[in-house]
Every structure is written in structure tokens, then in C-alpha cells.
Amino acid sequence: MNWKRLLLSLGICLAAGVAGSLYTAQSVFWWYPLLNKPAISPPVWIFGPVWTFLFILMGYSLYLVWNKGLKKKGVTDAVALFGVQLILNVVWSYLFFGLRNPRLAFFEISVLWGAILITKMKFLKIEKMAGYLLVPYFLGVSFALVLNLAIVLLN
Template sequence: MIAICLAIGFLGSRITQMTIDTWYPTIEKPIFNPPNWVFAPVWTLLFILMGIAAGLVWNKLEENKEDVKKAMLFFIIQLLLNLLWSYLFFGLNNLLLAAIEIILLWLIIFETFMLFKRINLKAGYLLIPYLAWVGFASILTITIYILNY
């Protein structure tokens, strides 16, 4: 599960690298925008925590098949939405769609958290830093959209 999460993160970073030195420096950003070097280590840690959480839930498959399947479906959806945000923001440079999509992403992560913690409390807690970071990223994305339109 960790490898899958890191692979998604790697794909997102490849999309990001396309415009991080060209388009991204040209847009207005708020004063609370972290320096670029912060993102890679934070995302790496978050993807590792997500993978551990998913593994803990997956290990309960035989005990609770239906709940685990539902939780893993939401987990996969949020992983794909995570990747989609990188494409919308950095690939398409579409700040409005990225702002809308990241709100949906946060909601799906929250539902994943709720499902995970019912199956394995530790798995749920491992998603809290991810929820917090995407909450911050949501505010950042929306603010960047406002500053540039």
C-alpha cells in the first residue's frame, strides 16, 4: 500500500515539475505560501502514512469484508483525486477547477477517515495529518485562485 501511495505521489510530482519553474513562479501567491522545498518531504511523509493506514484497513478484509471494500473504494477515489488536483493545477494551470476539486478531495478524505477509523482506529488517526494538510492546501489553492482572478 505504501508503494502504491508513493507511486501516485511520484506521478503527481512529475506533473508538478512541468511548470514549477515556468508557470508557477509567475502567479500571485499569499504570504503564507510555503517555500517549494517544503512540499516534497511533507507529501512523502503523508503518502507513507496513507499507505500504512490503508494496509491496516486491508488487513481487516477477512473480518469485515463489506466495510473494508467500501473504505478501500473511498481510499482509491481520494488517491485519484489527489493526482487529478496536480493535473488541474500544474498540468492545465486551471486554478478554478483545482480550487473546486480540492474541496471535493478534502470531503472524500474525510469520509475515508470516518470509514477507516471504524475499521481500525490507528488507521483513521494516521489520516489526520493528511486531512490537515489538504485543508491547508485547500485554503492555499482558493487564495491563489482569488489573487489571480
């Protein structure tokens, strides 16, 4: 096991989570509660623990692919695409919570959803477990997409 690479992979993903939370923290307690939300909307306190867990899974998934070596066919492209979807994840937090623009955030999360799907498929080809580890993240963003759309429609 390459501990340095593992810690870097986890650190990159957790740093993205922290970056997104900087935008979220500004609005989650005073703006978000004022929105009309669907019945499926979970309590605010659950988001932190769930997303921390998802970012850890993402980090380990990245490690498994990166550890195959950037010279192996498809690895560099898969890691680059992973980076793109990670940036899109942070951008969604900025659009939704930072700019308080659920409509624009919905369009962006749709692109994020597609990027995660493609990343998951590429990871599966390189290292099956890495692809499987992205499934909870894909499901989490799928739920966020539905919730985002519902908020757009209700407000």
C-alpha cells in the same frame, strides 16, 4: 505483519505521489513562481518532503484497514473510497500544475477534501490508528485548499 500487503499499500500511495509530481515538475519552477501567492505560501522545496511523508502515512493507513480483510464489514467500501480519494489527489496535481488551472483545481480539491473526510471516518470505524494516520493528510489538503483558493482570488 503481512509484508507483501504493507509494501503494496505503501507502493500504491507513493506511486500516486510520483504520478502527481510528474504534473507538478512541469510547472513548479517556471509557472508557479509567477503566480501571486498569499503570505502563508510555503517555499517550493518543502512540498516534496512533506508530501512524501504524507503518502507514507496514507500507505500505512491503507495497510491497517486492508489487513483486516476485505470480507470484514465496511473494509471493501473503505478501501474503494480510499482509492477514489487517491485518484482525486493525482487529478488535482494535473488540474493545478498540468493544466495550470487553479480555479478548476479549487473545485476538485473541495471534492477531494470531502472524500478524505469520509475516508478518515470509515477508517476510524475499522481501525482507529488508520483513521488517525489520515489526520495529517487531511490537514495538508485543508491547507492546500486554502492556498488554492487564495491563489484563485489573487490571480
